[in-house]
Amino acid sequence: MKQFTLRTIVRALFALVILLAGVAMVPYVDRPAAALEWRMMAGVYAPELAVHASEGALGSQFAFTGSGFPAHKPATVFVNGRYLGRVMTDGQGMAQFIVQSPTSPLALGHYDITMEVDMNASATQGFTLREDAPLVWAPAGFMGRLFVFGERLPQ
Amino acid sequence: MTPLPSFVRSVENRSAWWLRLARLDWQATAVFILPFFLYWLTLAPTIYNLDSAEFTTAVASNGLIRATGYPLYLLVGKVWSWLPLSSDMGYRMNLFSAFLSAVTLLQGEYILRRLKVEPWLRLGALGLLATAPYFWAMSLIAEVYTLHTALMAGIILSLLRWTDEPTPLRLALPIFLMTISLGNHMATVLLVPGAVWFVLTSQPDQLKKWRVWAAAGTAVLLGLTVFLVLPLRYASQPLFNYAGEYDAAGVFHPVNLMRFSGVWWLITGQSFAGQMFGYQLSELWPQVAAYGAQLWTAFLAIGIGPGLLGLVVLTRRNWRLGGLLLLIFLANAIFYINYRVVDKDTMYLPTYLIWAIWLGVGYQQLALWLQNLVQPQLPPWLLRGVAIGAVLLAVALNWSLVDRSADWSTREIAETILAEVEPNALVLGWWDTVPAVQYLQLVEGQRPDVQTINRFLIPGAAMEELILSQLDERPIYINNPSMALLQQATAVPVGPVYKLERRLVPLP
Structure with missing residues (x-):
């Protein structure tokens, strides 16, 4: 009887662990908060520019990855509409670059980075420099040309 | 012969109705009707955006869609669009997706019956699939994904029927479904490794019979006829044509779909080749983690452990079927994890369907383990309560995320x-x-x-x-x-x- 009870308890506990295994991950997974609607996917098939961090302290580095652009083409990079430099897209229409932000307190604020191959292949992504944000660096192993601009935007 | 008095005939008619009702498969009916009702309540009321608008316009105007052409969707969507369901064509095509989702779930019900999963647990597993955010969301707008899952469920079900009685004709059915499914979504090729594995390991001797090859070849040829939709529509010079390019004068130059090279260019999706396997190795882990989180959300956490258990139990019990499902799951998950497009989260539905099958089997195994406890009836009922309760919770939690009924x-x-x-x-x-x-x-x-x-x-x-x-x-x-x-x-x-x-x- 004792053996039966022990086996029963072990089996019940095992079943409970399996049933609740996913629930144990609750603190680590965020449920989607925004509605699943078309605006989430509005950039579909259009070129895309992604940045690894949306905000950082003064002097932060932001790593950008452009994708969905025409392959093997020179792309122009702009900061707030001002010319910053050029990168080449690879065979898959991708390009990576790093933007080094200024350290002067005058530079606090939002910046839009645009990568553009031609009039129809353009994508913009931004970052914000905030006093209370952490200093961020390009992820280890991230390869790409480094662009630097001062607190006064390039002319 | 003297006719019976009318009141006797009406009683007879009524009893015939009751007989028919009594014979109705209520479980299957519930698995079809309940989600269809849920989708109908939350359905987008008119034309929806992005691909959805493109599909609806192409179906309604006899047009052509971008790669991969989707001729099967154009064809069956056209037939559906003739049904007098609403004056708004956008709404009609949205309802088509809801219907196809319900068909997917109905076939899931029959698959789980074959795997000896009890009714409440089947309802619990398929209910979580039906209310998974992206599955639900894709059931409310005109899209090709729910036709894809309906065909995929049909392929699995027909392969299982073939193993009951391995005749050439029964094998021809999944092959036909797989071929016409290519006309809806090229991702059907991701089902091929699993299906080949299943056929080769289940009945390898069948492949020595010429009748099997003849039936399979006929099925492929019949299935491929769906691609004739493309040259036929091209020949009618449709106003809505997304297979081609504009020049600098604003003149559209359609790809010549009367030629094999044009059709091949369209259906193989060569314009999207750059996005396939578009991540570098260092970028891959976040994509894997994002998919894991999506699966976790889809099955509301509670479905993760039993789903994994179901994978193990099913593979041990029937390694041929286990291999089929695992290969389909892995092929789809690996391909889409590596697919660099914004809307790839909507493309994982085939993996959800497989997970729901594993979940049903996992629930059943837990029920078996709990059956012999001191209070023999209580634990299985508790498990059924958890399975159904999870579905109700998913409805409550996900409703606001997916509801498109007021989205104009x-x-x-x-x-x-x-x-x-x-x-x-x-x-x-x-x-x-x-x-x-x-x-x-x-x-x-x-x-x-x-x-x-x-x-x-x-x-x-x-x-x-x-x-x-x-x-x-x-x-x-x-x-x-x-x-x-x-x-x-x-x-x-x-x-x-x-x-x-x-x-x-x-x-x-």
């Missing part, structure tokens, strides 16, 4: 554009702008004077030349002017687009 935004935006733009205007925009405007023009007959071009269909240099050459001749509107364009023209907001006007002095 696409129609409103498109109507605003057509109301605001000047006569004979040229409107250039991406997927969130142009297909819905074209729907209003081609399906509802609004503003035929306006020319609309999806920027996906015109190279950058051609668009630049087109805009600059016509800027002084006609009103030109664009949804998102580039830096290069802003150097040549000013952009004045007009509703959701910008009107372009030439700069007197171009910016340096």
Whole structure:
């Protein structure tokens, strides 16, 4: 009887662990908060520019990855509409670059980075420099040309 | 013979009705009707945006869609569109997705019955699939994904039926379904490794019979006929055609679908090859984690452990079937994890279907373990309660995320554009702008004077030349002017687009 009870308890506990295994991950997974609607996917098939961090302290580095652009083409990079430099897209229409932000307190604020191959292949992504944000660096192993601009935007 | 009095006949009719009702498969009916009702309550009320607008417009106007062509969707969607379900074509095609989701779930019910999963646990597993955010969301708008899952469930079910009685004709059915499914979604090729594994390991001797090969070949040929939709539609020179390119004069040059090379270009999706396996190794882990989180959310956490248990139990019990499901799951998960597109989260539905099957089996195994406890009836009922309770919780949690029943935004935006733009205007925009405007023009007959071009269909240099050459001749509107364009023209907001006007002095 004792053996039966022990086996029963072990089996019940095992079943409970399996049933609740996913629930144990609750603190680590965020449920989607925004509605699943078309605006989430509005950039579909259009070129895309992604940045690894949306905000950082003064002097932060932001790593950008452009994708969905025409392959093997020179792309122009702009900061707030001002010319910053050029990168080449690879065979898959991708390009990576790093933007080094200024350290002067005058530079606090939002910046839009645009990568553009031609009039129809353009994508913009931004970052914000905030006093209370952490200093961020390009992820280890991230390869790409480094662009630097001062607190006064390039002319 | 003297006819019976009418009151006797009516009693007889009533009892016949009751007999029919009593014979009705209530479990299968519930698995079909309940989610269909849920989807109907939350369905998008009119034309929806992006791909959805493109699919609806192409179906309604006998048009052609971009790669991979989707001829099966164009064909069966057309048949569905004839049903007098609503005066709004957008709503009708949205309802088509809901119907196909319910068909997917119904077939899932029959698959789980074969795997000896008890009714409440089947309902619990399929209920979580039905209410998974992306599965639910894709059931509310015109899309190809629920037709894909319906065909996929049909392929699995027909393969299982073939193993009951391995005749050549029974094998021909899944092969036919797989071939026509290629005409809906090329991702059907991701089912091939699993299906081949299942056939080779289940009945390898069958392949030595010429009748099997003859039936399979006939099934493939019959299935491939669906691709004839493409040249047939091309021959009718449709007004809505996304298989081609505009030139700098704004003239559309369709890909020649009367030629094999043109059809091949379209159906193989070569224009999207750059996005396939588009991540570097260092970028891959976040994508894997994102998919894991999505699966976790889809099955509301509670479905993860039993799903994994079901995978193990099913593979140990029937390694051939286990291999089929695992290969389908892995092929789809690996391909889409590596697919670099914005909307890939909507593409994992095949993996959800497999997970729901594993979940049903896992629930059943837990029920077996709990059956022999001191209170033999209590634990299985508790498990059933958990399984059904999870579905109800998923409905409550996900409703607000997916409910599109009040979403008129696409129609409103498109109507605003057509109301605001000047006569004979040229409107250039991406997927969130142009297909819905074209729907209003081609399906509802609004503003035929306006020319609309999806920027996906015109190279950058051609668009630049087109805009600059016509800027002084006609009103030109664009949804998102580039830096290069802003150097040549000013952009004045007009509703959701910008009107372009030439700069007197171009910016340096």
